[in-house]
Amino acid sequence: MRHSASELMAKRQLKSRLSFGQTVRNSLTMAYRGVLKIRRTPEQLFDVTLQPIIFTLMFTYIFGGAIAGNVQSYLPIIIPGILVQTVIGTSIVTGVQLREDMDKGVFDRFKSLPIARIAPLAGALLADTIRYTIATVLTFVMGYIMGYRPEGGLGSVVIAAVFVIVCSWAISWIFAFFGVIARTASSVQGISMLVLFPLTFLSNAFVPVKTMPDWLQWFAKINPISHIITAVRNLINAGTIGWDFAVSLIGAAVIVAIFAPITVRVYMRRA
Amino acid sequence: MGHIQRTVSDNGHWAIEAHGLVKVFGDKRAVDGVHLNVRAGTIYGVLGPNGAGKTTTVRMLATLLRPDEGSARIFGYDVVKEPQIVRQLIGVTGQYASVDESLSAIENLVIFSRLLGLSRTEARRKAAELLEEFGLTEAAKRPLKHFSGGMRRRLDLAASLIAQPPLIFLDEPTTGLDPRTRNQMWETIRRLVKQGSTVLLTTQYLQEADELADRIAVIDRGRVVAEGTADELKASVGSSSLQLKIQQETDIEKACQTVEGVLKVRANVSLETGKITAPMADADRVTDLLIALREAGIHLAELSVQKPTLDEVFLTIIGHGVKEDGDIFATSNETTEVGI
Ligand SMILES: Nc1ncnc2c1ncn2[C@@H]1O[C@H](COP(=O)(O)OP(=O)(O)OP(=O)(O)O)[C@@H](O)[C@H]1O
Numbered sequence: 257m258r259h260s261a262s263e264l265m266a267k268r269q270l271k272s273r274l275s276f277g278q279t280v281r282n283s284l285t286m287a288y289r290g291v292l293k294i295r296r297t298p299e300q301l302f303d304v305t306l307q308p309i310i311f312t313l314m315f316t317y318i319f320g321g322a323i324a325g326n327v328q329s330y331l332p333i334i335i336p337g338i339l340v341q342t343v344i345g346t347s348i349v350t351g352v353q354l355r356e357d358m359d360k361g362v363f364d365r366f367k368s369l370p371i372a373r374i375a376p377l378a379g380a381l382l383a384d385t386i387r388y389t390i391a392t393v394l395t396f397v398m399g400y401i402m403g404y405r406p407e408g409g410l411g412s413v414v415i416a417a418v419f420v421i422v423c424s425w426a427i428s429w430i431f432a433f434f435g436v437i438a439r440t441a442s443s444v445q446g447i448s449m450l451v452l453f454p455l456t457f458l459s460n461a462f463v464p465v466k467t468m469p470d471w472l473q474w475f476a477k478i479n480p481i482s483h484i485i486t487a488v489r490n491l492i493n494a495g496t497i498g499w500d501f502a503v504s505l506i507g508a509a510v511i512v513a514i515f516a517p518i519t520v521r522v523y524m525r526r527a
Numbered sequence: 528m529g530h531i532q533r534t535v536s537d538n539g540h541w542a543i544e545a546h547g548l549v550k551v552f553g554d555k556r557a558v559d560g561v562h563l564n565v566r567a568g569t570i571y572g573v574l575g576p577n578g579a580g581k582t583t584t585v586r587m588l589a590t591l592l593r594p595d596e597g598s599a600r601i602f603g604y605d606v607v608k609e610p611q612i613v614r615q616l617i618g619v620t621g622q623y624a625s626v627d628e629s630l631s632a633i634e635n636l637v638i639f640s641r642l643l644g645l646s647r648t649e650a651r652r653k654a655a656e657l658l659e660e661f662g663l664t665e666a667a668k669r670p671l672k673h674f675s676g677g678m679r680r681r682l683d684l685a686a687s688l689i690a691q692p693p694l695i696f697l698d699e700p701t702t703g704l705d706p707r708t709r710n711q712m713w714e715t716i717r718r719l720v721k722q723g724s725t726v727l728l729t730t731q732y733l734q735e736a737d738e739l740a741d742r743i744a745v746i747d748r749g750r751v752v753a754e755g756t757a758d759e760l761k762a763s764v765g766s767s768s769l770q771l772k773i774q775q776e777t778d779i780e781k782a783c784q785t786v787e788g789v790l791k792v793r794a795n796v797s798l799e800t801g802k803i804t805a806p807m808a809d810a811d812r813v814t815d816l817l818i819a820l821r822e823a824g825i826h827l828a829e830l831s832v833q834k835p836t837l838d839e840v841f842l843t844i845i846g847h848g849v850k851e852d853g854d855i856f857a858t859s860n861e862t863t864e865v866g867i
């Protein structure tokens with residue numbers, strides 16, 4: 257008996273460090289798990305399917321006449337606004353679901369496996385890009401149905417879509433952080449809304465910044481959401497990539513660089 | 528010292544060496560200085576009432592929770608300093624199902640296998656093999672929501688065995704299982720050990736520890752209050768006792784004197800049941816006693832020998848533990864010094 261016990265030991269090559277390749281493979285496996293979960297419970301896609309449809313209709317018809325004179329000329333302004341608002345809003349769900357998921361026993365198993373520590377988080381976040389993609393596509397489709405024909409052409413629409421998804425993925429690390437520090441899923445929802453609501457509305461998403469009071473203009477201009485929206489507008493309405501585009505991506509990288517490590521650390525400590 | 532530890536572990540000697548583990552939640556000392564030594568290739572039972580600190584101890588040993596004080600080694604590797612290596616040596620089945628509820632059994636196993644580095648085809652094969660072994664093939668594609676408690680538990684254990692880990696933690700593996708399923712689980716655990724694994728299991732069932740474990744640690748309020756084999760623990764509580772029931776109640780007094788005279792112990796008389804109970808240190812003396820009773824003309828209605836059960840051990844120890852703070856058993860202190 258003892259003999260075979262040491263045999264079981266001898267068979268394995270113990271590694272104290274994980275290669276980058278394995279980290280990526282682990283994350284992709286976790287993402288695959290996320291995709292399977294979405295497939296099993298398609299009802300959790302309600303928000304990303306209904307919100308783009310309802311918001312696009314609602315905001316366009318409510319604000320269109322007042323802000324741009326008519327609905328048609330408002331579409332190039334509002335569609336990028338709603339796109340960014342919806343997709344980034346969707347990234348809150350990432351944090352909420354992560355919290356729910358982490359409370360389940362299966363996360364204990366992930367923690368006890370010799371896998372990259374970041375994989376369960378990175379995988380979950382990666383799988384959520386499917387949600388962002390659905391929201392993005394639906395917003396553009398709604399816009400198209402309502403008569404919006406982006407000047408920048410299809411190519412720039414695709415680039416804009418990828419750009420928004422990348423930014424949302426980066427921002428979702430912030431909500432993932434709330435997800436790991438909060439006690440309950442509903443408190444994640446609460447904190448995240450509190451952060452995101454002012455950010456999306458105190459921006460250039462729905463109204464031109466120059467109609468705001470000075471102090472608000474100041475905020476709306478430095479608001480990172482405004483930069484993302486401006487970048488999308490430039491891309492799809494004129495086909496140009498400018499400073500806002502670069503600044504948004506740099507900001508996204510900074511967010512990941514800050515929030516990914518602390519989120520993983522907190523996630524490990526709160527085991 | 529590190530060097531010596533390595534050579535010890537290379538002999539496959541100790542699977543677990545835990546020294547003075549402490550975990551504090553708020554102002555509650557959930558685990559309060561636990562010492563454990565588990566020999567490779569054995570089944571070790573951790574027995575304790577609700578809230579004793581079993582789960583917390585297991586979680587610290589399985590690198591899921593960082594100890595506040597103390598240290599632990601798994602096959603010589605420190606759980607805090609080398610967690611990544613420790614995780615390659617263990618399989619953990621937690622108290623609450625550690626599988627994905629919304630996925631099917633096969634999806635669960637494939638994902639865990641992939642995470643453990645198996646290729647897609649290997650993962651599928653391994654999953655099918657384990658499902659077969661645990662009698663879950665038929666339910667392989669069904670979502671776990673519709674699984675019974677026993678099926679879930681088996682899947683959970685199957686998931687811990689993918690990498691054939693040399694050390695397996697099972698936190699209350701049979702809680703909530705019906706007797707038949709429990710027996711199957713016991714068989715599985717025994718088979719694992721035959722194949723060379725070491726198993727640490729926690730349980731609230733004394734019978735289970737008695738049945739399975741080579742050694743048992745009784746934990747209460749975060750401390751090991753007794754440690755040893757099931758027989759040692761039983762012996763520590765007291766010897767077997769002899770119970771006699773006399774036909775004629777009037778003879779009781781005389782019978783009692785005879786018992787005390789022959790066995791040279793103090794006997795207890797229960798007047799309600801008409802039974803005499805006496806500790807039986809030497810079974811051979813009972814022959815003398817029976818002859819003496821016959822000669823005295825005392826007729827027996829019933830005779831039985833009662834061994835102490837682990838239940839009694841448990842209640843005695845936990846009862847004592849409350850009053851005397853755990854220092855009852857010399858054995859527990861002795862064994863914990865080894866290998867530290
Ligand atoms: N995360 C936690 N936060 C606060 N207290 C905790 C936590 N985990 C455990 N405890 C407390 O620590 C004590 C020991 O808990 P533990 O789960 O280890 O007991 P156990 O022996 O496994 O009990 P059971 O047989 O009920 O599973 C309990 O009093 C419990 O309330």
Ligand SMILES: [Mg+2]
Nearest residue numbers: 581582583622
């Ligand atoms: Mg427990």
